[in-house]
Amino acid sequence: MNKTATLCTSLISSIAPKYIRYASTGSGVTHAKKVAVLGASGGIGQPLSLLLKLSPLISDLSLYDIQHTKGVGADLSHIETRAKVKAYVGKDELADALKGMDLVVIPAGVPRKPGMTRDDLFNTNATIVADLVSACAKNCPRAIIAIIANPVNSTVPIASEIMKAHNVYDEKKIVGVTTLDVVRAATFVAEAKGLDPTRVFVPVIGGHSGNTIIPLLSQVSPPVSFSQQELDSLTTRIQNAGTEVVDAKAGAGSATLSMAHAGARFSFSILEALNGKEGVVECGFIASQETEFKYFATPLLFSRNGVEKSMGVGKLSEYETKLIEKAKKELNGNIQNGIEFAKQYLAKSK
Numbered sequence: 644m645n646k647t648a649t650l651c652t653s654l655i656s657s658i659a660p661k662y663i664r665y666a667s668t669g670s671g672v673t674h675a676k677k678v679a680v681l682g683a684s685g686g687i688g689q690p691l692s693l694l695l696k697l698s699p700l701i702s703d704l705s706l707y708d709i710q711h712t713k714g715v716g717a718d719l720s721h722i723e724t725r726a727k728v729k730a731y732v733g734k735d736e737l738a739d740a741l742k743g744m745d746l747v748v749i750p751a752g753v754p755r756k757p758g759m760t761r762d763d764l765f766n767t768n769a770t771i772v773a774d775l776v777s778a779c780a781k782n783c784p785r786a787i788i789a790i791i792a793n794p795v796n797s798t799v800p801i802a803s804e805i806m807k808a809h810n811v812y813d814e815k816k817i818v819g820v821t822t823l824d825v826v827r828a829a830t831f832v833a834e835a836k837g838l839d840p841t842r843v844f845v846p847v848i849g850g851h852s853g854n855t856i857i858p859l860l861s862q863v864s865p866p867v868s869f870s871q872q873e874l875d876s877l878t879t880r881i882q883n884a885g886t887e888v889v890d891a892k893a894g895a896g897s898a899t900l901s902m903a904h905a906g907a908r909f910s911f912s913i914l915e916a917l918n919g920k921e922g923v924v925e926c927g928f929i930a931s932q933e934t935e936f937k938y939f940a941t942p943l944l945f946s947r948n949g950v951e952k953s954m955g956v957g958k959l960s961e962y963e964t965k966l967i968e969k970a971k972k973e974l975n976g977n978i979q980n981g982i983e984f985a986k987q988y989l990a991k992s993k
């Protein structure tokens with residue numbers, strides 16, 4: 644081999660593992676999958692699409708938005724990874740964006756500004772999610788749908804009702820993405836206890852807004868104990884972390900980069916499970932049989948079918964039981980709003 648060829652070979656072998664290590668969390672790639680990002684030009688959509696483009700788990704990356712997708716797609720398509728990027732813009736191209744997809748990730752919708760709750764986004768985002776999920780029902784009814792758009796406590800029930808109305812509902816395949824709560828909880832606990840954040844897991848249950856975000860600090864892995872003061876301050880910080888970012892961005896939106904990471908982590912876990920990896924667990928907000936709530940986030944075991952089963956909430960401390968009690972009204976109200984909205988939406992679209 645000549646000098647240039649040797650240099651190129653060693654350069655490739657030093658760069659490639661870095662990408663692959665980031666993008667593939669373990670198993671060998673058997674069948675790369677087709678993934679669509681709806682809302683791909685947004686604050687979350689762009690970095691999320693970048694992270695997905697780096698993954699060898701993905702053969703086709705379909706980018707959809709109502710604006711700017713052609714540019715985002717052209718840009719990402721120059722990256723030397725296997726995923727083929729296609730960009731779709733506007734309603735007329737939505738069906739083509741969805742055909743054949745295994746996983747659809749939805750960060751489309753407006754973000755909060757300081758002073759707003761996630762529920763204040765309902766009026767705009769409920770219709771966006773309902774329209775996008777209706778298109779999924781028609782064009783990729785068997786895909787897993789991962790919903791990032793807020794208010795997650797309502798958009799997941801909306802998506803489920805839409806799929807039911809199209810007779811393609813599979814409760815294993817509609818999940819609200821709460822991974823950012825888990826990511827934050829691990830970061831804050833690691834900071835407080837001087838641990839390596841990449842090795843900390845904190846289950847977060849309930850929903851994805853304020854009081855409904857319930858970190859299980861009695862079930863942290865590796866086990867750690869907390870004073871009452873630490874429990875109070877960590878719980879409050881995890882519940883308000885989204886607002887912390889909204890306030891810091893001062894009108895320029897909400898969490899995008901950490902959410903892109905969380906969305907990519909969640910997507911890679913699903914794709915690995917679809918490829919047959921066993922024991923894949925991530926928290927997510929799904930239709931619930933085991934709790935008194937119609938929808939509830941718990942750690943979920945994923946399989947080739949999507950959500951294989953909920954791992955339940957484990958043994959709760961008295962403190963955590965009280966947090967669930969406090970969340971009841973808001974969570975039930977958010978879920979009911981979603982179901983009611985879907986009924987009206989479906990009646991109008993008949």
Ligand SMILES: NC(=O)c1ccc[n+]([C@@H]2O[C@H](COP(=O)([O-])OP(=O)(O)OC[C@H]3O[C@@H](n4cnc5c(N)ncnc54)[C@H](O)[C@@H]3O)[C@@H](O)[C@H]2O)c1
Nearest residue numbers: 682684685686687708709751752753754791792793823902
């Ligand atoms: N689940 C979570 O943990 C979490 C975390 C952060 C943000 N969010 C939510 O994610 C959503 C997006 O946040 P962002 O910061 O990316 O917002 P953004 O405004 O930067 O991007 C939203 C994108 O959605 C697109 N869009 C709007 N209507 C659409 C439609 N009908 N079809 C396709 N695309 C459409 C917009 O053109 C835009 O590109 C917000 O609702 C936000 O609250 C959720």
Ligand SMILES: O=C(O)C[C@H](O)C(=O)O
Nearest residue numbers: 755761793885886897898
């Ligand atoms: O806080 C928000 O509005 C966005 C998101 O839900 C978050 O938790 O960061």
